[in-house]
Amino acid sequence: xxxxxxxxxxxxxxxxxxxxxxxxxxxxxxxxxxxxxxxxxxxxxxxxxxxxxxxxxxxxxxxxxxxxxxxxxxxxxxxxxxxxxxxxxxxxxxxxxxxxxxxxxxxxxxxxxxxxxxxxxxxxxxxxxxxxxxxxxxxxxxxxxxxxxxxxxxxxxxxxxxxxxxxxxxxxxxxxxxxxxxxxxxxxxxxxxxxxxxxxxxxxxxxxxxxxxxxxxxxxxxxxxxxxxxxxxxxxxxxxxxxxxxxxxxxxxxxxxxxxxxxxxxxxxxxxxxxxxxxxxxxxxxxxxxxxxxxxxxxxxxxxxxxxxxxxxxxxxxxxxxxxxxxxxxxxxxxxxxxxxxxxxxxxxxxxxxxxxxxxxxxxxxxxxxxxxxxxxxxxxxxxxxxxxxxxxxxxxxxxxxxxxxxxxxxxxxxxxxxxxxxxxxxxxxxxxxxxxxxxxxxxxxxxxxxxxxxxxxxxxxxxxxxxxxxxxxxxxxxxxxxxxxxxxxxxxxxxxxxxxxxxxxxxxxxxxxxxxxxxxxx
Numbered sequence: 001x002x003x004x005x006x007x008x009x010x011x012x013x014x015x016x017x018x019x020x021x022x023x024x025x026x027x028x029x030x031x032x033x034x035x036x037x038x039x040x041x042x043x044x045x046x047x048x049x050x051x052x053x054x055x056x057x058x059x060x061x062x063x064x065x066x067x068x069x070x071x072x073x074x075x076x077x078x079x080x081x082x083x084x085x086x087x088x089x090x091x092x093x094x095x096x097x098x099x100x101x102x103x104x105x106x107x108x109x110x111x112x113x114x115x116x117x118x119x120x121x122x123x124x125x126x127x128x129x130x131x132x133x134x135x136x137x138x139x140x141x142x143x144x145x146x147x148x149x150x151x152x153x154x155x156x157x158x159x160x161x162x163x164x165x166x167x168x169x170x171x172x173x174x175x176x177x178x179x180x181x182x183x184x185x186x187x188x189x190x191x192x193x194x195x196x197x198x199x200x201x202x203x204x205x206x207x208x209x210x211x212x213x214x215x216x217x218x219x220x221x222x223x224x225x226x227x228x229x230x231x232x233x234x235x236x237x238x239x240x241x242x243x244x245x246x247x248x249x250x251x252x253x254x255x256x257x258x259x260x261x262x263x264x265x266x267x268x269x270x271x272x273x274x275x276x277x278x279x280x281x282x283x284x285x286x287x288x289x290x291x292x293x294x295x296x297x298x299x300x301x302x303x304x305x306x307x308x309x310x311x312x313x314x315x316x317x318x319x320x321x322x323x324x325x326x327x328x329x330x331x332x333x334x335x336x337x338x339x340x341x342x343x344x345x346x347x348x349x350x351x352x353x354x355x356x357x358x359x360x361x362x363x364x365x366x367x368x369x370x371x372x373x374x375x376x377x378x379x380x381x382x383x384x385x386x387x388x389x390x391x392x393x394x395x396x397x398x399x400x401x402x403x404x405x406x407x408x409x410x411x412x413x414x415x416x417x418x419x420x421x422x423x424x425x426x427x428x429x430x431x432x433x434x435x436x437x438x439x440x441x442x443x444x445x446x447x448x449x450x451x452x453x454x455x456x457x458x459x460x461x462x463x464x465x466x467x468x469x470x471x472x473x474x475x476x477x478x479x480x481x482x483x484x485x486x487x488x489x490x491x492x493x494x495x496x497x498x499x500x501x502x503x504x505x506x507x508x509x510x511x512x513x514x515x516x517x518x519x520x521x522x523x
Contacts, residue, residue, distance in 0.1 A: 014046045017335075021091045022084055023307045024077070024118065028056025028099035028152030028174055029275070031073045032307075033080040035089060040311050041138075041319055042328030042397050047083070051076030052275060056099035056153040056176050065103040074112060081116045093310050094118040097128050098153025098174060125170020128306065129156035135309030136217045136302050137163035138324065139242070139397050146211035146294060149305055150220040150283065152176045157203050159210040160217070167210060171202045175222055178282035188259050188285050195289035207294040216296035219305035222283045225276040227301040230254050232269065237423040238401060239393050242303035251291055251299045258284035303395065324397035329367045332394075338373035345457050346373065350442035352463040353492065359432035364403045365439050367396075368410035372443045373452070375411055387411045392423060402428045406436035413440025414447075416491070438495050445488040449480055456480060461510055469493040469500040478504045 017037030025032045030050045038044035053073035058066040084092060094113065100106040101122045113120045123131065132149035142163050149156040155173040159166035173195065181194045199206070218226075227241035230250075238244075246254065259281050266277035312320065330340040347362075347369045356365045368391075375387035391408035399407075405427035409420055413436070420433055428436075442462070450456020459474040471489055473481060481502050493500035505512075 017044055017046055017331075019046050019087050019089050021311065022089045022093070023310055024080060024092065024094040024120075025307055026055070026073070026094070026096040026100060026113075026120070028059070028097065028154070028176055029054055030152075031055070031076050033076075033083070034307055035084075035087065036311065038331040039322070039327040040315060041322040042324040042331075043308070043311055044328075044331065049076075049080070049083075054152070054176070055103075056174065059099055059102055059153060060172075060177050060180060063103065064105050065099060065109055070109060070112075077113065077116055077118075081118070092118065094120040095306070095310065096120055096122045097306075098125070098151060098170070098172075101125075102153065125154060125156060126168040128154070129158040129168035129170060130165040131309040131313065132156055132219050132305045133158045133160045133165035133168070133309065134313045135304040135306060136160060136219065137165075138308055138312035138320070139302055139304035140217070140300070141324070141398060143215070143217065145215035145217055145300075146206060146296065147217045147219060147302075148223075148290065150175065150218070150222055150286070155286070157206055159206075167205055169203045169206075171198065173198060173202075173286060175279040175283060178279075178286060182282060182285075188288075191282075191285050192288050192292075195286050196293055199289055199293045203293075211294045211296060213295065213297050215298050215300045216290070216294060217300045217302050219302050222276060222279050223301060224303060225272055225280060226254070226258060226283065226287070228271050229258060229266075229269070229280070232271075233257075237392070237426045238404070240303070240395050241301050242395055242397075243399070244301045246299045248291060248296065248298065251287070255284045255287040255291065259288065304397070323363055325367055325399050326363060326370075328396055329370050332390075333370035333374040336374035336377045338370055338376075340370065342452065343370040343373055345454065346443055346446045346452075349446045349457050349460075349462060350439070352461075353469055353496070354438040354442035356439075357435050359402070359429070359435050360406055360439070361403075364399070364406060365410075367399075368407040368436065368439055369443050371407055372411045372414035372440055373447065375414065376447070384412060384415055384417050387415070388421065388424065392427075402432060406432055406439075409433045409436035410440035410443065413437040414443045415440075416444065434495070438492065441488070441492040441495055445485070445492055448488055449485050450477075459507075459510065464496075464498065467498055469496060469498045471500070471502045472510055473502065473504055474507045474510055475504055476507050 014037055019035045019037050022035045031053050032050040034045060035047040036043040037046045051072060053069045055065050055069045055073055057069060058064055100109060110120050133147045136143050136147050144161050147158045147160055151174050153174040153176060155171045158168035182191045224241045227244045230246060231241060231244060261281055263277050266272050266280055267274050343366060347366045356362050371390055375383055378386050388408045388411060391411055392404050405424045408424045412420060418437060449460060459477040461472045463470050489500050
């Protein structure tokens with residue numbers, strides 16, 4: 001079998017994505033393999049597998065990696081090595097954190113990793129904090145505040161200013177260690193005081209010169225589960241906790257509620273695993289102590305942390321400067337028949353009539369255009385709901401709830417579905433959705449006038465003049481103005497509050513009229 005055939009079969013296993021890079025994250029709770037494809041600025045997760053080995057279970061009491069935990073971890077790691085070899089992935093980053101760096105038998109464990117062919121790096125606490133901060137910087141460009149990465153063995157705190165990590169500290173306050181602060185007869189208030197004291201002693205700068213009055217970015221599975229709980233309580237229409245924000249009053253109420261929850265009640269909820277249910281009440285008390293100590297302006301939950309920080313850190317400067325939303329949607333849409341070049345042509349063709357205005361931006365309009373075009377590859381009977389699901393529920397990076405709703409509205413309008421579902425109308429104002437509906441109707445006109453051909457967009461122009469939506473066509477292509485096109489321009493002009501007309505011009509003179517070089521805003 002040739003290399004090309006093998007690569008084709010391998011890529012086909014991941015819907016056209018090529019598995020380009022893998023990260024093995026050996027933590028105190030879990031040992032995880034993640035394989036990534038697509039753009040490394042907004043990577044697509046192709047494989048995500050973990051073993052809950054709890055390597056850090058005996059660190060506090062015995063200072064070692066428990067033998068049973070090592071055996072469980074190695075069983076998973078041997079499988080990971082085979083998977084990576086079979087997939088042909090050679091760019092592998094293997095990192096270990098708190099449990100391995102603190103255990104007296106950590107070096108012996110690292111030797112076993114090397115015997116499997118891995119080249120493990122044991123990160124210091126400060127390195128771990130800074131790498132997690134890089135993940136936050138990648139997900140929230142220009143982020144400023146404090147990053148708090150809660151793992152099984154440790155809590156990393158790092159200041160971040162305009163996307164650059166600053167002072168970093170690692171504290172032995174991971175979820176496996178928090179029970180040490182809760183005696184059987186100790187109330188939540190006593191545990192909170194003990195944790196506040198530990199924060200003050202271990203991270204004296206945080207809450208004084210670092211973090212006060214700024215966002216607190218929460219990284220780690222336990223924090224994300226906390227966000228899921230909060231979204232469920234709120235009845236939030238979205239499902240992804242990444243980017244979920246909550247003010248300090250809401251954060252204090254959330255922490256108080258979770259601290260008083262029983263493990264059994266938490267386990268009974270959807271999307272809360274037994275492992276997370278056991279950790280949430282103690283983590284909530286830790287959050288209370290952090291709120292009191294750091295005094296942030298808000299909480300921001302980030303699904304990007306250590307692993308994504310490793311990817312982001314290796315990007316060249318021009319790669320880091322890419323827009324993560326457009327990078328991610330660009331790959332996704334291209335695999336569904338809507339390459340970024342096509343979307344850019346259509347976005348350029350529609351900009352005079354339906355630009356971004358008060359509520360949107362050109363990056364969101366371009367993102368919506370890509371998704372709208374990609375949605376046409378979905379079967380008509382399931383297109384509308386599935387495409388809106390893309391906008392609302394896929395893990396896009398650096399996008400607000402309102403912007404998700406606007407993308408959903410544009411996608412719906414592109415399919416001539418103008419009655420927005422409740423999960424869209426709950427997230428954005430009527431005015432914002434109307435702006436996005438006009439984006440979608442303009443995309444509909446652009447793609448249907450000439451079956452998305454490059455030539456059709458070169459011989460036509462859509463603009464606004466004297467309160468009129470004007471479609472200009474070169475003489476050779478005047479027949480493009482068919483019945484579907486008339487319906488589309490009528491629909492768009494009606495939403496814009498404009499009259500409409502069609503003009504035929506001699507070939508080669510489409511842009512010769514200076515009147516059309518002036519910007520005339522639509523209503």
